[in-house]
Amino acid sequence: MSERVRILAVDVGTGTQDILLFDSGESIENCFQLIMPSPTVIVQRRILRATAAGAPMLLTGHIMGGGPCAWAARDHARAGYPCYVTPDAARTLDDDLTQVEELGLRIVHDSEVPAVRAREGGRLVEIEMGDFDSAALLAAFDAFGVDASVDAVAVAAFDHGAAPPGVSDRRFRFDAISARVRERPDALAFAWRRDSISPDLTRLAAVADAAARYPASEGRSGPSVIVMDTGAAALAGALEDPSVSARDEALVANLGNFHTLAFHLRDGRITGLFEHHTGELDRSRLEVYLRDLARGDLNNERIFADSGHGALILEPPSAGTSGEPPFLAVTGPRRELLRGSTLHPYEPAPHGDMMLAGCFGLLRAVAAYEPAFAHAIESSLGPAR
Numbered sequence: 001m002s003e004r005v006r007i008l009a010v011d012v013g014t015g016t017q018d019i020l021l022f023d024s025g026e027s028i029e030n031c032f033q034l035i036m037p038s039p040t041v042i043v044q045r046r047i048l049r050a051t052a053a054g055a056p057m058l059l060t061g062h063i064m065g066g067g068p069c070a071w072a073a074r075d076h077a078r079a080g081y082p083c084y085v086t087p088d089a090a091r092t093l094d095d096d097l098t099q100v101e102e103l104g105l106r107i108v109h110d111s112e113v114p115a116v117r118a119r120e121g122g123r124l125v126e127i128e129m130g131d132f133d134s135a136a137l138l139a140a141f142d143a144f145g146v147d148a149s150v151d152a153v154a155v156a157a158f159d160h161g162a163a164p165p166g167v168s169d170r171r172f173r174f175d176a177i178s179a180r181v182r183e184r185p186d187a188l189a190f191a192w193r194r195d196s197i198s199p200d201l202t203r204l205a206a207v208a209d210a211a212a213r214y215p216a217s218e219g220r221s222g223p224s225v226i227v228m229d230t231g232a233a234a235l236a237g238a239l240e241d242p243s244v245s246a247r248d249e250a251l252v253a254n255l256g257n258f259h260t261l262a263f264h265l266r267d268g269r270i271t272g273l274f275e276h277h278t279g280e281l282d283r284s285r286l287e288v289y290l291r292d293l294a295r296g297d298l299n300n301e302r303i304f305a306d307s308g309h310g311a312l313i314l315e316p317p318s319a320g321t322s323g324e325p326p327f328l329a330v331t332g333p334r335r336e337l338l339r340g341s342t343l344h345p346y347e348p349a350p351h352g353d354m355m356l357a358g359c360f361g362l363l364r365a366v367a368a369y370e371p372a373f374a375h376a377i378e379s380s381l382g383p384a385r
Helices: 039-053 068-078 097-102 110-123 134-143 169-183 202-211 230-238 283-295 300-305 354-369 371-381
Strands: 006-012 016-023 032-037 057-061 083-085 125-129 152-156 191-193 224-228 249-255 259-266 269-277 310-313 327-331
Touching: 006 230, 006 354, 016 354, 032 039, 032 134, 032 354, 039 057, 039 068, 039 125, 057 068, 057 110, 068 083, 152 202, 152 230, 152 354, 169 269, 169 300, 169 310, 191 354, 202 224, 224 230, 224 354, 230 249, 230 259, 230 327, 230 354, 249 283, 259 283, 269 283, 269 300, 300 310, 354 371
Parallel strands: 006 152, 057 083, 057 125, 152 224, 249 327
Antiparallel strands: 006 016, 016 032, 191 224, 249 259, 259 269, 269 310
């Protein structure tokens, strides 16, 4: 019998974090899963309680996904209540700390934290920032009597990258995406081992460092750690659905709460993609972009000028194609945007579970980057498609 392998896969979104405790000794249907509020929503709620109480607040920890928690911190300061934040946590709001201070937050270094506590007294509300909360996960598993130790941890999160001053974070991220996909035109191009993460990917690096401290299985000094972009994890997960993987040509779009990332695939190879802000899109505009992506008729400046990130066409359409858009698979929490579309979108349910698409994509990334675990994963999920 092959060695049993346990992997914790966590897909961190803006609304939810989707969690799968993979165990090669169980069928995939019997592996434990949790769908819980995302870290940014959890932190947002804590900040809102502090604001409602009119209490001074101290944010510590590490850079994490912004959005709801960043807006809540800004509003707390705007309401006139003290909001102290350590540098690493402050980068959740902006990589440029002067911009954070202009929002009304007060940057304090770790050495200054004791003085803040002494000055503000017992009313100070301390909130730790971070995308990966080992303590919360361990408490949840322990409450149900589940052995939480693992051989590997895989986490997906969205990372703009730390753009240099004066450089658009939209351009910076899409330039990095373009370089990566030119080098390797498939979903797993957007996954990294902890020791190979680019220094620009500060959020993923913080996630990896936190995940590395998660309890490992007996006999291991620590878990192997893989991190991945959320859109690419969704793509890899969608390909677990036979109705998607069987297509010679397909569009796969992940409609996240904040970002939409769409791919054009031929034989599983990425031939084009674009990334936009979901909130800037309606059904008709998204349909136009998807049709043009399939035709190879998108360019980077067009998407950027429309407040998106960019577009890339790696290969022109094959000669003799009908001009009709190919099969379209849609994942993500905003997929209702395309329901009723003339593109007739299909909503994948890989291994019978739509919510865990990103987690299944993460497992494929672990198999690709940690060959010692590949057999156990493929024995459960089937051969990589």
